[in-house]
Amino acid sequence: WDGFLSKTKTKLILCGSIVSLMIKNVLEKGSPLYGRRTLDLFVEKFSIKEVKEFLGTSEENAVKFYAVLDGIPKYLQLVEEKDFENFLKKILDKRSFFYREGYYLMSEELKDISTFLNILRAIAEGNTKISEISNFTGIESKKIYPYLEILENLGFIKKLSPIFGERNSIYLIEDNFLDFWFRFIQKYRSYIEIDSTNKIIKNVFEEINSFVGKKFEKVCVDFVKKNFDFDVVGKQWGRIPGKGKEEYEIDIVALKKNEKKILFGECKWKEKVSAKKLCKELEEKSSYINWYKKERKEYFVIFAKSFDEKIEEFNGKKVYCFELKDLFA
Template identity: 45%
Template sequence: MTRKFINREIELKRIKNLLSSDKFEFIVIYGRRRVGKTALLKKAIENRKALYFLCARRNIRYNLRKFSYKVCEFLNIPKAEFESFFDAFEAILSKERNPIVVMDEFGYLVEKDEGILSDFQEIVDEILKDTKAKLILCGSYISVMQGRVIGKKSPLYGRNTMQLNLKPLKFEHLFEWFPKIKFEDALKIYAVTSGIPKYLEFFEGRDAENEIAEKFFDSSSFLYNDAVNLLSEELRDYSTYFQILEAIALGYTKITEIGNYAFIEAKDVYFYLKNLMSLGIVERAIPILAPRKGKRGIYKIKDNYFRFWFKFISEFQEEIESYAQDIAIENFRKKFNTYLGEVFEDLCLELIKNLRFFPFTRIGKWWHKDKEIDIVALNEKMREILFCECKWKDKVNAEKVCKELAEKSQYVQWHNKERKETFAIFAKSFSKKIKEFEGKKIYCFDLKDLKHMFVK
């Protein structure tokens, strides 16, 4: 279902301000597919005279012909075909003093012929630079847009006046998208969509778990097919990336483990992981007090859509495509609550970052050998430390959790004899909330508290 334009006010204002400036502006926008780049662009140029062109994944000559026709329509001149993009922009500037030109999916052109970047350098330097024109290049190939379009080795390097990496919607925006949604349903939808607007369109926001079963476990559905489509479009040798993501989803989180599962030499694994990290699909996590360049880091799937897909869909593709999806759905219903606990933990981390009820200088997860604490936050100046546990359960015994947390906290080696300790527990509900444990301040947050924090 189609939804209204949500939570792009800051980005929209920035773009509109540049479109209203009295000098040349060169804007580069990129972000993963389905994140809402085109909707943002069309909103920004709404009620303005602008040339919007969607590049096709075809050769340069084909795109130039189509662009030529768009230019002629924009200028209200007879249909013609220009010899080059340079000629097309010259024609635009000969008729329009302050043109706005938007080229969506510009990465397609770069993919077909990287020489197009030198052509656009010439267009910027010789035609547009000293005018009031506005040029917007937008793309979904994040690696292409970051590396080849605005990277240090690009002919266009240093020429853009704004670059925007458009991110998915945050969890709190789901309450605006689905005004009457329950907290649990919001978490379930966020846990499988990562806040991607295109994916949210497939949900009503009621009875989320059944909606997920219906939308993902059908071989003809968009949400079932999009993971493979995205990886195959963005990455060469996508089958190797597929195996790596599958390995991480199954719990193989260290480079040697990933390499063994995917049949790749350990020394070659990082190349693939680096590309997945540049796409925002994977991230490296280290314990909060460990050296950043140490060997204790692990890799996890950051994007919830891919995390869910590789945890619940990948293993059962054969069954789903042969209409025997019941076994996959049964596995999903059995393990989904545990999976939600992982997403809930990430959500609580973001909440602490945003609310800052505990002023911290560092925050993250802590683990050592068989000990693990969901969230640890440090105030290094005041030598204060916050220990948090996240329980996706009802009727949590806060005192019992605090006792376990106090025992584990002793293993966190950081000013142990002089620090001030505070505990926080996040849960669906509590059998009884407490405010103090063995002289320590305790925060207990249930779903009612959390919804109040998110829905302001």
């Protein structure tokens, strides 16, 4: 490149889907092209709107398929059954393309895969704090950080801290498909292997709604980032003052620091939600946060499949209510 090609009009374009390989052999210090690249372009997944358009399905189904397949074009291309429940039955089959996909994804990127599998399984089953992951895997807390850092760099997991309180950080599986794979395919693998999916499908249908609800929160957070003017968007959790170990959680908290504006939000994967009831709960939980408490301007935002009645104001605070269809407008 230095001796000849750089002096011509040649454009060298390198593409690859194995992230660790691209970083090590192309981008990292010591690689032949280190310091010579003109542009890094990370190909993003489909947005929720693009998932709906690609599959030609309803808003609700688009969220469900996004929750499981994470906007990956290859995965969406394999969707033949547009009924989500029938799709679940087909995916929970040892002959399905997706049955070993989680394992293959990790094998491409990682060595010592058994340790990483164990860590991801721990997180998928709700062990999100360092101490919980350590107890589940049997790995000392101080030795687990390098594994978590690798998984985070690859985009498999995400370290999440509350807007106020860095010490309460947790780890979540960022990749929707991997999260689904560990929560449902790996969890019920022994049944799937002997073609006994009929014995667990009821449990899957009961658990999947909660799973989709959590991914719906991600969709709502993205909507706030794109459609509201705030500096920081995240969520908040912690102990309720004066209530011992009792905790609270707010799905969305956003700040406009220089204007002392704060937005509190709730996301409900339900029909006919009461906006007034949720605003009352938000008002209570927002009182636990001391950030410019007497000076700040507060706003509420509520997301749901649908509302029994939308409201625009609650106790002097501006309220934004968004139904599922609004997220696709």
